[in-house]
Amino acid sequence: MLEGGVIAAIATAWGESAIAILRLSGSGSVALADKFFTGRRRLADLPPRYMALGRLVDRSSGVESTVDQVLVVRFEAGSSYTGEESLEIHCHGGIAAVQRCLELLLGAGARPAAPGEFTKRAFLSGRIDLTQAEAVQSVIRSRSDAALASSERSLQGELSSRLANLADELTKKRAALEVRLDYPEEVDGQEADEISGDIAAIALIAHDLAKRCHVGVMLSGGLKIAIVGRPNVGKSALLNALVGDERAIVAETPGTTRDTVNASTIWRGLVMEFVDTAGIRSTDDEIEGKGIERTLMAMRGADICVVALDSSSPISDIDREIASSVAKPAVMAINKSDLPRVASDDDILALSGLGPIEKSVRTSAIKSASPDSGIDELKDAIFGLALGDVSIEEGYSATERTVNVIREAARFVDEAGQAIKKSAGVDVAGSLLASASEIISEQLGTDATEELLDAIFSTFCVGK
């Protein structure tokens, strides 16, 4: 539960910097800061959104001592980030000055803000909805221009208005079905077709939105890609080539990569995090055995796999075993394309039928500097697989939770359509649409429970 009162926190990152900013929010913030502020006028007399230069002074020992020279700006209730009376104090950066300033404020009755509490207050006062609150977090976490753009789209309310539009459509359709219930005669074939057509259109909106948000999740969280394959096919060399850096040890002796190595690169705005894994091989060497466990684990944690092959040697049973154990959408890297080809096309083709391998690219990891190394094509293939038919400009930053909510809503709508088709009745369809609209409303925050709010805001940093 949120308590009221004045909350205070450092809003900038910890460490040496030119300035640091403290935030105060809640009724009484200005009076509280005025106890320590010495300037040409009192903060209470300062026009809102104007900065005043002054000092924060500590008088607790009976002698006045300057804690730091500061710039202060105050915001009035109704026109601040939180919607409450609030204040920002800009002091010198580093650790001591900002920490002392914070201690002064806490000593005078301000409470240390909980993680995300400023944004939570902004939500509770109706300044932003839940989707926008989550977007604040993804703006902060953005690591690429594309990630930032998708976060800004969500923050500006584009995603919220699409969700609201979806909720609207659901309500309208439900109302129409309820009217239909007042006429108890059976739904005839033509009418059923019409209703299920309308429902299918709503389902399409929901599925499209879920896909766009999934792209947003990948944009902000990065795409995890496990490079798997038998020893010596060039997985470590591929990792180095993909990120353009010597991150993993490349060696001629099979089985040298015994740990997993992570490295990332940004490709067309998408952060790609590659995990190089130990080669999968039937072995009784215990250390390598652990490496294999890690491979399977890396594959589990990955969004996408790169299945690496060595085209200069015949396809083996281990290659086939690996291909059939792939459980994520995968791209095949037919590596060592600079060497004479030994693996037969038929054997390679047969591999892609064993697992969810959707594309294949010929690569030469050791010729990564050359334009025909296939490395960029490999990244493009991964990019295409991740985004599907959604373009990066259509992504909406969102959390995994949001994507699941929208997917669940889409499933309810799908089921409603099926209910109509199977003549299970308009009442069944109506209640399925009601379930869909309920969870969308919760997502928008109109019905959010305290548990949900806590789960969301506790992931924020303090001061946000």
Ligand SMILES: Nc1nc2c(ncn2[C@@H]2O[C@H](COP(=O)(O)OP(=O)(O)O)[C@@H](O)[C@H]2O)c(=O)[nH]1
């Ligand atoms: N000719 C050629 N050699 C490669 C290529 N990729 C990797 N290698 C070599 O294959 C050996 C094994 O590479 P490495 O990346 O350690 O394989 P890993 O065990 O799958 O990680 C090393 O000697 C690499 O130099 C390639 O594209 N072409």
Ligand SMILES: [Mg+2]
């Ligand atoms: Mg290796």
